[in-house]
Amino acid sequence: MTKRKYLATVLIGLMTVSLTLAGCSTSKPVSSDASQKPVSSGAPEIKKEAQTLAKKEGNKLTIAVADNFISMDPHDTNDTLSGSAQATMFEGLLGFDKDMKMIPVLAESYEASADAKVFTFKLRKGVKFHDGTPFNADAAKANFDRVSNPDNKLKRYSLFALIVKTEAVDEYTFRVTLKEPFGAMLNNFAHPAARIISPKALATYGKDVSKHPIGTGPFKFVEWDPSDHLMVEKNPDYWQKGLPKVDGIKFKPVPENGSRVAMLQTGEVDFIYPFPSDQAQAISGKDGIVVENKPSIIARYVAMNTTKKPFNDVRVRQAINYAINKEAFLKVVFRGYGSVLDSIIPPGLQFYSKQTPYAYNLEKAKQLLKEAGYENGFETQIWGANNSTAMKAMEFLQQQLAQVGIKVKVVPMESGTLSSKIWNVKDPKDAEIELYYGGWSSSTGDADWGIRPLLAGESVPPKSYNTAYYTNEKADQLISAGLNTADPEKRKATYAEVQKMIWQDAPWAGLIVEDTLAGRKNYLDGVYLIPDGALSVKEAEIKH
Structure with a gap:
């Protein structure tokens, strides 16, 4: 069964997710008819006034978030916030775009058997992990063997518990067989927990791989002080040409709402989320700040x-x-x-x-x-x-x-x-x-x-x-x-x-x-929140 036919049958629900993006959240069911408009939540519209472009020195970003990161191991992470930071360094075979539509990432194409038990991925060639080792079917196999093994006691095991066999068919063909049919398994392969870690890092660091995150993503790990910041830098060998467009990102946990807003106003940070809802109307359109809700x-x-x-x-x-x-x-x-x-x-x-x-x-x-x-x-x-x-x-x-x-x-x-x-x-x-x-x-x-x-x-x-x-x-x-x-x-x-x-x-x-509510300086483009609350910075760009 081809990818297109399979998706039309078992992934129709993803359409409902993307439909909600045209407006605010609704308490009514959204049909899979792409012509249906979502119903507004009735929240006040946030001002989008034209402003002079704020000034920005350098080509690095600082992003303030509400909580500390818990883990940098995608297979052992249950919180969306940690997953957002991981997304700068790791990628999966599949993923979601900003509308939560499924897209190929490290897999160029994929097929599912008619009984939804066997999934075959054709992998992207020429991709390397940050440690220089090649991404291939063996790397994919090592990762899914790890996360689907109950003895490893990883938090995301239940997403992949149905896996009974993984195969590196050839260097760039990877196949997974399930114990039982599961119509939404492709959704699981697109989940942040399915991101691929360097097999060399897994072998070297074992359970401590969370402190040494090495993937194929647009940014490379620099340092992580759990109480203060996490830093990543541009991956000059990233496989997707033209990305990333910024040189590095610092994430700072700032639990207090007022402090996050003040840091955005002064330019100490370039982007904050979540933005406090009680200040959205008053702040948006001033000091070069744009507040957006989705x-x-x-x-x-x-x-x-x-x-x-x-x-x-x-x-x-x-x-x-x-x-x-x-x-x-x-x-x-x-x-x-x-x-x-x-x-x-x-x-x-x-x-x-x-x-x-x-x-x-x-x-x-x-x-x-x-x-x-x-x-x-x-x-x-x-x-x-x-x-x-x-x-x-x-x-x-x-x-x-x-x-x-x-x-x-x-x-x-x-x-x-x-x-x-x-x-x-x-x-x-x-x-x-x-x-x-x-x-x-x-x-x-x-x-x-x-x-x-x-x-x-x-x-x-x-x-x-x-x-x-x-x-x-x-x-x-x-x-x-x-x-x-x-x-x-x-x-x-x-x-x-x-x-x-x-x-x-x-x-x-x-x-x-x-x-979702986020605030950014108006010189910043390409940073956005997707419907599950995760942050995407892959396409971040600073306008001068």
């Missing part, structure tokens, strides 16, 4: 540890859903830039199915708490990041839940500490987490990766990101059924059923789908 597939939610009292009672979980005014959350925390989440996955993902929202109803919440034996409420704590927006979100949730007698202690943490607290748990009964404010984007564009890592019983930490420790045998069966068929109609029906089931079980309080 719809995304980033879902924000509160996970509840379903193994701990009182969250092991579905009535308590549903009460929390009723006690939170999601429209107010969107307006107060994100200034309206986004839409209310009305399923366990956002509308931009393939096989999204809209659910009946939990309306803001304090009396209903109190009634459910009373039925569960918590008429006077209870005390708990919520974990989350220590950046300004996350803290504002948790404080809002704290105030909302106080109205029904739930006293919430806000516990913000630096990203490395938070990651450690979540991932170092070996046994669910030892998990300290109670409530967790987080976000997720499916970088495959498919429902599977919006559900399985977060809500499958097999995905509890440290295996994956099921911070609710949610287990439902029937839901797990449905998730597996959606994984093991290439029939789009069967997958659609299966995922609709599992979304309804989990929505009613309420291991989360679903909140919003946020817009």
Whole structure:
């Protein structure tokens, strides 16, 4: 079966992702009809006033981000932010463009068998890793053997667990065979976790390869101080002629919103993300700054540890859903830039199915708490990041839940500490987490990766990101059924059923789908955020 015919059958959902880019996020399903216009979220339009070109010395960029990077190993990374930095140094066989349409990268072409079990890639010739070793089928095989081996205990293993055999057919032909058919496997090959690491680096550094990132990308690793900065420099031997156009990039973690904005205003940095939504209108169009918002597939939610009292009672979980005014959350925390989440996955993902929202109803919440034996409420704590927006979100949730007698202690943490607290748990009964404010984007564009890592019983930490420790045998069966068929109609029906089931079980309080907001100096082009919240700097260019 040819690449084109195969994509037309099993990757139709990627169209829904790209469609949302024409406007703001929508809480309504987007059809795969390319003529359909997305519905605006109703957020205020950001000013795009003409300005004199700001001055810039040199040809290097500085980018301020909200959190610290956690890992530079794409096979062992669960956060989109780290993946954005990795994208400067690593590339995969496939990838996504700025509209999340699949594109070949290190593979020039690819084919899938009719049963969606065998995938063959024709690789790009003449590409070298930053250490001078050649990229070829052996390199691809070494990487997929690594990430698909459960003994390596890599965070992205579940994306590639179906791989049963890899073959270097010849120097530039690579083939993968799956245990079972999986219609969305090409999406997984385009995921950031499928980026290729130098086999020499893997052999030399082993588990420490995260500190020595060596790929084929447009930039080469220079240094990484996790608490202060990460630096990359131009790869003069990059295979794509004419790129990169800047000499280097420094990434700086700056958790406080006001500090990031001030650094952009003074020119200390050239680009910041996320841009604080409460300052977007006031700042855009001044000091050579342009603020841009785009719809995304980033879902924000509160996970509840379903193994701990009182969250092991579905009535308590549903009460929390009723006690939170999601429209107010969107307006107060994100200034309206986004839409209310009305399923366990956002509308931009393939096989999204809209659910009946939990309306803001304090009396209903109190009634459910009373039925569960918590008429006077209870005390708990919520974990989350220590950046300004996350803290504002948790404080809002704290105030909302106080109205029904739930006293919430806000516990913000630096990203490395938070990651450690979540991932170092070996046994669910030892998990300290109670409530967790987080976000997720499916970088495959498919429902599977919006559900399985977060809500499958097999995905509890440290295996994956099921911070609710949610287990439902029937839901797990449905998730597996959606994984093991290439029939789009069967997958659609299966995922609709599992979304309804989990929505009613309420291991989360679903909140919003946020817009991406970024600020840049007006001399900077070619830097943008894609719908999963990842940053692309490959085409960055400074105009003088």
